[in-house]
Amino acid sequence: MTQLQTLTQRADFLRAARARRAPVPAFLVQARRRCESEGVDPQAIRVGFTCSKKVGNAVARNRAKRRLREVARAILPLEGRPGWDYVLIGKAGDTAAQPMETMRADLSRALRKLHR
RNA sequence: GCGGAGGGCCGGAUGGCCGCGGGGGGCAUCCCCCGAGGAAAGUCCGGACUCCCUGAAGCAACGGUGCCGGGUAACGCCCGGGCGGAGCAAUCCGACGGACAGCGCCACAGAAAAGAAACCGCCCCGUGCGCGGGGUAAGGGUGAAACGGUGGGGUAAGAGCCCACCGCGGGACUGGCAACAGGACCGGCACGGCAAGCCCCACCGGGAGCAAUGCCAAAUAGGGACCUCGCGUGCGCGUCACAGGGCCGCUUCAGCCCGAGGGGUCCGGGUUGGCAGCAAGAGCCCGCGGGCAAUCGCGGGCCGAGACGAAUGGUCAUCGAACCGGGGGCGACCCCGGGGAACAGGAUCCGGCUUACAGGCCCUCCGCGCAU
RNA sequence: GCGGGUAUGGUGUAAUGGUAGCGCCCUAGCCUUCCAAGCUAGUCGUGCGGGUUCGAUUCCCGCUACCCGCU
Numbered sequence A: 001m002t003q004l005q006t007l008t009q010r011a012d013f014l015r016a017a018r019a020r021r022a023p024v025p026a027f028l029v030q031a032r033r034r035c036e037s038e039g040v041d042p043q044a045i046r047v048g049f050t051c052s053k054k055v056g057n058a059v060a061r062n063r064a065k066r067r068l069r070e071v072a073r074a075i076l077p078l079e080g081r082p083g084w085d086y087v088l089i090g091k092a093g094d095t096a097a098q099p100m101e102t103m104r105a106d107l108s109r110a111l112r113k114l115h116r
Numbered sequence B: 001g002c003g004g005a006g007g008g009c010c011g012g013a014u015g016g017c018c019g020c021g022g023g024g025g026g027c028a029u030c031c032c033c034c035g036a037g038g039a040a041a042g043u044c045c046g047g048a049c050u051c052c053c054u055g056a057a058g059c060a061a062c063g064g065u066g067c068c069g070g071g072u073a074a075c076g077c078c079c080g081g082g083c084g085g086a087g088c089a090a091u092c093c094g095a096c097g098g099a100c101a102g103c104g105c106c107a108c109a110g111a112a113a114a115g116a117a118a119c120c121g122c123c124c125c126g127u128g129c130g131c132g133g134g135g136u137a138a139g140g141g142u143g144a145a146a147c148g149g150u151g152g153g154g155u156a157a158g159a160g161c162c163c164a165c166c167g168c169g170g171g172a173c174u175g176g177c178a179a180c181a182g183g184a185c186c187g188g189c190a191c192g193g194c195a196a197g198c199c200c201c202a203c204c205g206g207g208a209g210c211a212a213u214g215c216c217a218a219a220u221a222g223g224g225a226c227c228u229c230g231c232g233u234g235c236g237c238g239u240c241a242c243a244g245g246g247c248c249g250c251u252u253c254a255g256c257c258c259g260a261g262g263g264g265u266c267c268g269g270g271u272u273g274g275c276a277g278c279a280a281g282a283g284c285c286c287g288c289g290g291g292c293a294a295u296c297g298c299g300g301g302c303c304g305a306g307a308c309g310a311a312u313g314g315u316c317a318u319c320g321a322a323c324c325g326g327g328g329g330c331g332a333c334c335c336c337g338g339g340g341a342a343c344a345g346g347a348u349c350c351g352g353c354u355u356a357c358a359g360g361c362c363c364u365c366c367g368c369g370c371a372u
Numbered sequence C: 001g002c003g004g005g006u007a008u009g010g011u012g013u014a015a016u017g018g019u020a021g022c023g024c025c026c027u028a029g030c031c032u033u034c035c036a037a038g039c040u041a042g043u044c045g046u047g048c049g050g051g052u053u054c055g056a057u058u059c060c061c062g063c064u065a066c067c068c069g070c071u
Helices: A010-017 A058-079 A100-115
Strands: A004-006 A020-023 A027-033 A045-050 A084-090
Touching: A004 A058, A010 A027, A010 A045, A010 A084, A020 A100, A027 A100, A045 A058, A058 A084, A058 A100
Parallel strands: A004 A045, A045 A084
Antiparallel strands: A020 A027, A027 A084
16 A cells, blocks of 8 residues: 655645546545656655635634545545545535545546546 | 523533544554643734844824723733713613813804804884884794703893892812812803814833744855954144044934955855744642732642644444424423534734624522512 | 725715715617617615714724735
């Protein structure tokens, strides 16, 4: 199993935003394969989380990010691909309300779609 | 029992498994401990702590505060008191200094909106009956606001013109630390409102903010600081005197620097990363004592987050408030099923204020009704 | 973290403390064979809650939303 790394640089988020994306009811997934020139470990899977002010106040944003992290922790080490960056974006309401089982299944389906 | 007023507190609970942030022990897997709030929020005030600015005093400008006393590190906060207003009351509310320092404004209406004046009136005199001269401010109406009110005397008609009471102004003296209250006696009606208009008075205030600031490492580019030799004008050529300019907005005093370039030494600034700041504090709990209280003193005990794309989640079980449906009971209430918890999360820290908050608990007090 | 500004009909904007105007839009009528233009009339408003004042869009306080700086 590959260890997950967390995205922290704004530039990484901007590059991911220009890449492929897949919407599901509870959130939006962006994914891209990194270039060799970026100097990151080619075996690493990296993931970032974004919840804008549209999601709600600080409590709602933190709760949405925690649920996204839980989903990523369960699915990405098994179904994510080494050398790729993923960004999960929270939505107002749905990210906090959807059942976890549904969210895990949605992420699996979104990953299959993005890897094609 | 019904209605109301004030204050304090809680604000889902317990456990299993998989995970998250920090600390400690082993340092091989692993084990142990700790881990959001009363508002953590808004950033509206006050500080601590750092760095920056030559210093002191006065003045000016700008901003803030504004009844009195106390508390406090400080405050625009809190407590107590005074005054005014609301309420039957408990109690609540109040930007509550100054309108004889000056300026300004008071629309419309009205004769007149502020050193008073006189539209309709009333009265007297003159008269050529059109009115003219004079007295007056009781009556009329306007307005948010009209230059004391009521009654009597008085008068040509009237008027604090005079008198009584009320109001108003001054006020010896008394009580109180004070705000203020009472008030002998005097005056004889003058002194409209607005300072959340400018302003005056008293008091307070330097600027920036933990992304402050300090240290370390890497890589990059060529600006500043210090030391040394030396320097303006005058003459009687000296360890002399005299300027000039600059350093807080202004003034005074004190102090400092520049004014000539050459040589040498050292470092700043921007970028990225790490460490410190960074959590034992105006701290919390208990007891005793002072004080009406805010709060203060003493003694004992405790350690309760420290991240930096930023930690509390997922799942299961048990219990569970509001609320909904059904049933029983005169009623308080009880039983069954459903349901599944408000506002909201640290980012240097602390004291306040303000705003948001489902529901529940406790204490004290007031009014009305009933019973004794 | 520190600070500033704005909010007025559907829209863009005015208003020394004294009746909230103006252009476009919309509705109706006139004009025209019809449409457009033009003319006439009309509807629609001070972000919210308090306070000062006789009277508040304006002055003061507290919220809400949006926008903009600095670090």
